[in-house]
Amino acid sequence: MSLYAVIMAGGSGTRFWPLSRRERPKQFLAIGTRRTLIEETLSRLSPLIPKERALIVAGEGHVPVLRSLLDDPWIVTEPCARNTAPCVGLAAIHLLRSDPLAVMAVLPSDHHIEDAAAFRRLVAAAAERALAGEIVTLGIRPNRPETGYGYIHYNREDTQATSKGVEVCAVRRFVEKPPRAVAERYLSEGGYLWNSGMFFFTAARVLSDIHTFLPALGAALDRIAAVLGTSDEVRVTEAEFAALESISIDYGVMEHADRVRVIPADMGWNDVGHWAALADFGVADSLGNVGADGDEVVIVDAHENIVRSGRRLLALVGVSHLVVVDTDDALLICHRDRVQDVRRVVTRLETDGRDDLL
């Protein structure tokens, strides 16, 4: 079996402004970690998947930062962002050119996983089942009624064990981000997992399913595959991508496919979705203030703040539940319960034409 990682690095998230910018979105930042999230993502795959078999799909604009962070990265560029289904299909045709038996571990580039050994054990188990023709996902056991994730309803009665003893369960259905009341019911009923966005299948299987469920994308991928390695590759890829609709692999393929399974995963997963997530895995002082290594902070009766200071000393006096992010040209002060609204700042800056701050 040849197991490849397909690292999706096309995200251009705005929720980590002002640290994240167009040129340097979240996956290229060290957020609560020593190295950048994409470096951590590649590093935790080793030795199961060496970097030579880690294909990174990213926008053209992010190639320079990828090259600066990683040693000789293997990059396939997307001409434009069209969500995950075109991204996965593009990776599949690239892999199939050299390896008809390629197994793909499709992974986000910007998640945090505490227990890398557990993660690799689950990846190996998922790849084993993918090689046997299944589509496998990793599902995170929920610990709160989160409304920001999709859920996977699975069948605990229909569970098998891999050769390494990992339990692989049948998927009943994928559920889009639920309202609060529904999320609470999922949590109390059990049988639901968070959709981690990590998928495993052979390149051949996913391409076949794309042709079945997303025929326009399948045809476009065929036309791109026909010119890979020729002087027409860039032009054709650009033209085909421009005409594609944006659709996720979950919604476009997984929800309709058969033989889809999920592995319940306990590995300290965190999708680092917004600044408040730092409190989940950062190091807190005795008053619950979470900062980064090397930050210079003077605390006077301040508690439960999340701080990312820049080159300046930061003094907090009598304040609590703030997120403070200081950069050279912009400073964010946000209530911890309002981190989702950071994107409203970005929208305002876009409206104001402040490209220098985006």
Added chain:
Amino acid sequence: MSLYAVIMAGGSGTRFWPLSRRERPKQFLAIGTRRTLIEETLSRLSPLIPKERALIVAGEGHVPVLRSLLDDPWIVTEPCARNTAPCVGLAAIHLLRSDPLAVMAVLPSDHHIEDAAAFRRLVAAAAERALAGEIVTLGIRPNRPETGYGYIHYNREDTQATSKGVEVCAVRRFVEKPPRAVAERYLSEGGYLWNSGMFFFTAARVLSDIHTFLPALGAALDRIAAVLGTSDEVRVTEAEFAALESISIDYGVMEHADRVRVIPADMGWNDVGHWAALADFGVADSLGNVGADGDEVVIVDAHENIVRSGRRLLALVGVSHLVVVDTDDALLICHRDRVQDVRRVVTRLETDGRDDLL
């Protein structure tokens, strides 16, 4: 009559950190004003007292900043800070050398006064009475039970009017900063004014009173006066000041002197005592956020914050009642009700030997 302003610029306040530093205390900053507070102080005296008759008493270390801000300032330097009585005495002997009839308007360098015309009218009235041999103060009508100021208990029955129709009242006594309950009683009883720290007397009268009530200071001033203009001036002034006790003119002289009067003053006075004072005279947006001209601030559901941004854009999301002060090397975030504790940050920095931030 020759009326002189004596501007006390020796303060080294820490409550406006991180904007104020040892080299540039509050009086040399523009706080809620277009120009620095000391420039505003000199400017509002004109044309009643031209700058040629405005004597500034400051520490040696602040002479450069004074020269950079003001056009050819008249400066007398204090060798060390010994509170206001030695400062006033030193100014008096300097004035008496050239003008035996000098009337002194002793004024802080770092207050804000909204109505400069009203202020000059009161200064002129106070000077008229000072020339007649009285000690006159300006007293501010209190509008809250402030515990941070001294009070003046005055006799409304014993009121006279000056030639310009300004009411001048007899002082019953000076009161030190009262506890909250006492301040509330003063406010409800009436008959109390805030001590503004603005005093008027002839140089001859105050020197005479200093000799009476503070004989050690009087003798020291005599020894300095004997060498003014000689090569011994600096050495003698330094030696005498080093040996003096720190004492305020209020406590050391005014409380004991006779013929002390107070003019109730309505002129939009603000002592700019801490960051929260900006809310009293700054310009607020519709959500009560107070900022400075030229600040770049993006507000998303944030209200009643006091902001002093630096070169960075500042984004506030869902926060309220904060004081945010951004400088090149330090950033303060403080609850509005805790501005008195900013000095605790300064103390911490002193303990840590962070002279670069002091």
